[in-house]
Amino acid sequence: MRRFSIAPRRLIPLLLLLLLVVALATACTDPMSTIDPKSDNTRRVQDLYVLVFWAATIVFVGVMAAALIFSFMYRERPGRTAQQIHGNTRLEIVWTLIPVVILAVIAVPTFDTVIKTTGDAPEGALEVIATGHQWWFEFEYPELGVTTANEMHVPVGRAVNVKLRSVDVIHSFWVPQLTGKTDMVPGHDNRLWFTPEVEGEFRAQCAEFCGTSHANMRFRVFVRSQGDFEAWVANQKKDRVAPTADLAKQGEQVFLTGACVGCHVVRGTAAAARVGPELTHVGERTTIASALLDNTPENMARWLRNPPAAKPGSKMPNLNLTEDQIQKLVAYLESLK
Ligand SMILES: [Cu+2]
Incomplete structure (x- = not known):
């Protein structure tokens, strides 16, 4: 009887394929995924990322294929030496112009994305002051008179303008699905904005090493319907419920x-x-x-x-x-x- 076995050489591509499938399958369910955007600004960055990814893929495949084909076609054979091209002006111009065109095509949406995502927040954005502390986050809503910690609530579909501060060392505000990392620097106000597009609970994390419990400095963002958000604000504005038990x-x-x-x-x-x-x-x-x-x-x-x-x-x-x-x-x- 023959034993079923796979040669190690065949196992490697199989394992790589399996890894790729697992990576793709988890990318969209991982709450800290940076390629599963849920706000306008993270979606803009994602669109740019996809464009650059495919441009790079086409260049990689094209260059590799050309290198293989030409090294085979012009290889040294009996009766013929390997051929080299030297001083062909037309060719030099062509392979200089192709990268110039590719970079120009990538540069336009890149500048557009940078300007859109780092410019001022849209009119009517909800103001939030986020302050980094060793090792927790404080959230103040100056217009609403609300202060809370570690759980930020925002309404869906409305831009949020976040002022970033720190009372001790440099921290960084990062909600992978809603906004990229921005440092919270003591004595220097930074800011960022984003418009959440779907309701849900989003994981977030300090992204700048800030001491012993940096890895434990997390927070959550709750994107809620307008009605739910207003109810939350109304409750937050009240004094504490006097205990009865x-x-x-x-x-x-x-x-x-x-x-x-x-x-x-x-x-x-x-x-x-x-x-x-x-x-x-x-x-x-x-x-x-x-x-x-x-x-x-x-x-x-x-x-x-x-x-x-x-x-x-x-x-x-x-x-x-x-x-x-x-x-x-x-x-x-x-x-x-
Ligand atoms: Cu930190």
């Missing part, structure tokens, strides 16, 4: 008499320090710890027990809270919807 009430006391008030804001209470993330509606967020952990009571407890253990380098220290205090704080924080 006993455990949550006790949690508020722990919060207001402990170290928490030294760093956080909970509007409607005495907590008004803007060092760490604003917490007035923290219970409504889907994540905590700069989008590192899902917002569940278990994760909130884990965070409170020892923040630097959950996120290395966290500026919030281990407060040595008792298990009783932690359970009360969890009940309180999760009630802040």
